[in-house]
Amino acid sequence: MAPSEPPEHDGLRETPVATQPVFEGRFLRIWRDTVRLPDGAVAEREYIKHSGAVMVIPLLDNGRVLMERQWRTPMRRVMTEFPAGKLDAGEAWQACAARELREETGYSAREWAYIGTINNAISYSDEAIHLAFARGLSPGPRQLDQHEFLEVFEAAPEQLLDWVHSGAITDVKTVIGVFWLEKLLSGSWDLDWRS
Incomplete structure (x- = not known):
């Protein structure tokens, strides 16, 4: 029997409105996204992009x-x-x-x-x-x-x-x-x- 997957919850999805780089170094890149939340409000998310x-x-x-x-x-x-x-x-x-x-x-x-x-x-x-x-x-x-x-x-x-x-x-x-x-x-x- 194959392992089961957790159920999807599309009602939690945030939709990107805009994306911009904040910092770009030799090792890390920091980005800021403006996103639309599930309730329609807008928020910002900052995160690090990494090559793995x-x-x-x-x-x-x-x-x-x-x-x-x-x-x-x-x-x-x-x-x-x-x-x-x-x-x-x-x-x-x-x-x-x-x-x-x-x-x-x-x-x-x-x-x-x-x-x-x-x-x-x-x-x-x-x-x-x-x-x-x-x-x-x-x-x-x-x-x-x-x-x-x-x-x-x-x-x-x-x-x-x-x-x-x-x-x-x-x-x-x-x-x-x-x-x-x-x-x-x-x-x-x-x-x-x-x-």
Whole structure:
């Protein structure tokens, strides 16, 4: 039986009346829309346009996973995350995932399993993050971007659950990845592995 979809609610739809750019940087674009609400009133909506990203959950043959620590300026602290990176224009998720995994960790993967897409901040951003598992990892040299500093380390899946529970990991994509990892390792959810 196929999973059901939530019902549509067209009565909640907002109709764009005007759209204008507010800020255009190298990484983010901020837009302001004037919209007509379901009751006919007019309102403004500001949001970030983002090219999208990919996050990889790298499974090592020893039962552990590869993780990263990286300074994140908006949070003003070092964050613990799975490897991830921004999609280039027209880039497929798997090409981006392979590139980011190699650049940030030095590893290449023999097999991939696509999990799906998440929208991590729907109230103010259109960013979509593709999530995937990687296994059959082979080490190699890292190829960090200029001015990119991060530490790569191995962690046991149980450690990750503890860190999510304690609040040591708060990055939403990583939290979701940890719960997917738990489902995979328990045998609750199957994945379609491909080369």
